[in-house]
Amino acid sequence: MTSVSSDSHMWNLVFLQLLLEENGGNVINLGACTPDELVMSECLRIRPDALVISTVNGHGHIDGLRLIRKIRGHSVLASMKVVIGGKLGVHGSRQAGSRAELVANGLDAVFEADADLGRFLDCLGLGTPAPQRVAPTEIRST
Amino acid sequence: MAPPTGPGRFTRFVRRASSEGKLVVQPRMGFGTVEQMRAGLDAVRTVDAATVGTITVDSYTRVNDHASALLALEKGADLNGFPLVAHGAAVTRELLAGIAGDDFPVQVRHGSALPGALFEGLVAAGIDATEGGPVSYCLPYSRVPLAQAVDAWAECCEMLAGISEPVHLESFGGCMLGQLCPPSLLISLSILEGLFFREHGLRDISVSYAQQTNQQQDIEAIHALRGLAKEWLGDTDWHAVLYTYMGVYPRTRQGAYGLLEESARLAARSGTERLIVKTAVEASRIPSITENVDALERAARAAEREAVAEPAGIPDSGIYEEAQAIITHTLTLGSDVGKALVRAFALGHLDIPFCLHQDNANRCRARIDDRGRLTWADPAGVPIPRARDLARNRQRLTARGLIDMLSYNERRYDHPSRTSHPR
Numbered sequence: 055m056t057s058v059s060s061d062s063h064m065w066n067l068v069f070l071q072l073l074l075e076e077n078g079g080n081v082i083n084l085g086a087c088t089p090d091e092l093v094m095s096e097c098l099r100i101r102p103d104a105l106v107i108s109t110v111n112g113h114g115h116i117d118g119l120r121l122i123r124k125i126r127g128h129s130v131l132a133s134m135k136v137v138i139g140g141k142l143g144v145h146g147s148r149q150a151g152s153r154a155e156l157v158a159n160g161l162d163a164v165f166e167a168d169a170d171l172g173r174f175l176d177c178l179g180l181g182t183p184a185p186q187r188v189a190p191t192e193i194r195s196t
Numbered sequence: 197m198a199p200p201t202g203p204g205r206f207t208r209f210v211r212r213a214s215s216e217g218k219l220v221v222q223p224r225m226g227f228g229t230v231e232q233m234r235a236g237l238d239a240v241r242t243v244d245a246a247t248v249g250t251i252t253v254d255s256y257t258r259v260n261d262h263a264s265a266l267l268a269l270e271k272g273a274d275l276n277g278f279p280l281v282a283h284g285a286a287v288t289r290e291l292l293a294g295i296a297g298d299d300f301p302v303q304v305r306h307g308s309a310l311p312g313a314l315f316e317g318l319v320a321a322g323i324d325a326t327e328g329g330p331v332s333y334c335l336p337y338s339r340v341p342l343a344q345a346v347d348a349w350a351e352c353c354e355m356l357a358g359i360s361e362p363v364h365l366e367s368f369g370g371c372m373l374g375q376l377c378p379p380s381l382l383i384s385l386s387i388l389e390g391l392f393f394r395e396h397g398l399r400d401i402s403v404s405y406a407q408q409t410n411q412q413q414d415i416e417a418i419h420a421l422r423g424l425a426k427e428w429l430g431d432t433d434w435h436a437v438l439y440t441y442m443g444v445y446p447r448t449r450q451g452a453y454g455l456l457e458e459s460a461r462l463a464a465r466s467g468t469e470r471l472i473v474k475t476a477v478e479a480s481r482i483p484s485i486t487e488n489v490d491a492l493e494r495a496a497r498a499a500e501r502e503a504v505a506e507p508a509g510i511p512d513s514g515i516y517e518e519a520q521a522i523i524t525h526t527l528t529l530g531s532d533v534g535k536a537l538v539r540a541f542a543l544g545h546l547d548i549p550f551c552l553h554q555d556n557a558n559r560c561r562a563r564i565d566d567r568g569r570l571t572w573a574d575p576a577g578v579p580i581p582r583a584r585d586l587a588r589n590r591q592r593l594t595a596r597g598l599i600d601m602l603s604y605n606e607r608r609y610d611h612p613s614r615t616s617h618p619r
């Protein structure tokens with residue numbers, strides 16, 4: 055799991071790590087402000103089942119695009135599962151254009167900030183009977 | 197080093213407003229293009245309140261990736277702030293011409309662990325107020341080693357101190373990760389950064405505190421901050437600044453304004469000179485100019501309605517005592533403030549809960565208690581009185597438990613009927 059190069063937000067990373075671990079995932083958290091080169095070299099070293107990119111500072115539409123192009127351009131990493139999520143632009147959750155562009159450039163899935171986290175776990179093949187799965191609606195109403 | 201010349205333009209403005217009984221209100225506003233930025237500053241200037249202007253820089257500028265900022269400008273891509281270095285000093289100076297002045301000081305807000313290029317740019321553009329600090333703009337904002345940030349900030353402070361007109365520098369130590377950091381730790385960091393600024397020749401400074409989860413506790417915290425500033429920074433021209441809640445924000449307009457107005461009342465009641473506001477769309481996206489203006493007016497009106505600071509009835513749960521213990525202990529760890537800060541973090545004696553930076557121990561934990569107060573779940577290595585007893589509050593944290601704590605204010609203000617905690 056990683057952020058992108060310009061984004062220093064961490065709570066999203068702390069939360070997603072706990073969520074993935076509770077659902078049987080094994081997480082290596084690269085932290086915030088991760089340069090593309092670091093993400094690439096760590097992926098080559100670790101060879102993870104999936105790379106989860108989480109970013110909320112509004113530059114995800116730029117940084118995420120640049121990163122996925124580098125990853126897909128690399129012979130070894132071209133086939134790795136890569137998903138991104140968070141607040142990707144600066145205009146709120148409806149940004150169909152950048153989402154389509156991210157998918158067209160090789161992201162396997164793009165999740166908005168209010169996306170169903172169950173769908174995210176399914177996408178990674180985690181937590182199928184999930185007693186403590188946290189759905190966003192549930193989070194908001196308790 | 198410049199001789200002491202009395203307060204600079206920014207502080208003179210704040211003092212004037214304060215003597216007229218007015219709270220200075222300030223946005224966190226930044227746009228990518230010069231046109232938007234100028235329109236934004238112009239709108240803030242004409243708000244019916246004592247306002248200070250803000251240029252918030254974008255995230256590329258913060259991490260010194262000016263090439264990406266330039267590329268985004270060329271492509272017309274959206275940025276989350278004003279790329280001051282990419283635009284350059286000349287363009288920025290022109291942006292401020294006819295806007296910034298004695299009646300409308302403008303501050304640059306950034307989040308840069310290595311602010312050299314930015315500080316050179318803002319000084320060349322004629323800007324005389326900014327903020328941050330070697331800890332508060334390193335650990336939450338970068339991967340830069342703390343020792344390197346301390347050196348860079350020392351150099352930058354000395355550069356600012358060498359300018360003939362006093363430059364204002366605000367410590368961002370009262371925010372850290374925006375939430376779940378105990379008040380005494382926030383206050384200690386802000387005072388320690390103030391001492392760092394002073395050690396490097398600055399005299400025109402402000403210390404900060406961010407609104408947390410309980411009004412009574414916040415009143416105590418600000419009172420402690422002011423007391424400590426008098427003791428430790430009494431020979432500087434200091435004032436205090438409050439940040440409207442910096443953590444997960446209410447999503448509804450009503451909830452967002454409820455929390456904003458609460459912070460304005462808190463500022464008025466505690467004698468805080470300046471407030472930096474949040475807008476109605478904080479939870480979701482970068483606010484528009486109108487949304488910023490609206491928030492400033494709301495905050496100013498709420499502060500006006502609140503009676504002037506009442507000295508009586510300040511609670512004492514030991515915040516002052518804890519902060520004093522943290523500050524004095526930290527200062528024993530090095531021959532100057534910078535070295536002491538680096539060593540304190542290396543030892544885990546200063547420790548920011550949940551901060552993933554490699555130079556942070558990340559063992560200390562906070563929690564929100566049943567009265568809505570932000571307290572220690574485990575101080576770990578932080579040297580506060582009764583630390584060992586407090587460590588017993590620690591519980592295993594789940595994703596759900598974390599979200600519950602993070603969204604405490606959001607729940608309280610978006611769904612006031614769903615919580616049993618007192619407002």
Ligand code: B12
Binds near residue numbers: 060062113171478
């Ligand atoms: C706390 C906070 C900060 C702290 C962060 C401390 C730290 N280092 O972590 C501080 C004060 C330092 C900070 C700084 C900045 N921030 Co900030 N911050 C927030 C705030 C208030 C809360 C974030 C939070 O804690 N969320 C809790 C976590 C658990 O939730 P989350 O991050 O939203 O993640 C959830 C979902 O998004 C989703 N999700 C996230 N990633 C992924 C990934 C996948 C795969 C999936 C499925 C889901 C998913 O799941 C999570 C749980 O629901 C938000 C606004 C808000 N929400 O109220 C602004 C906000 C995120 N910040 C913002 C910005 C712009 C910044 C700054 C650039 C300053 C600026 N210009 O205003 C700097 C960042 C500097 C940089 N280099 O990037 C903007 C982003 C705007 C946008 N996208 O349109 C926001 C929305 C505020 C605003 N309205 O302007 N910030």
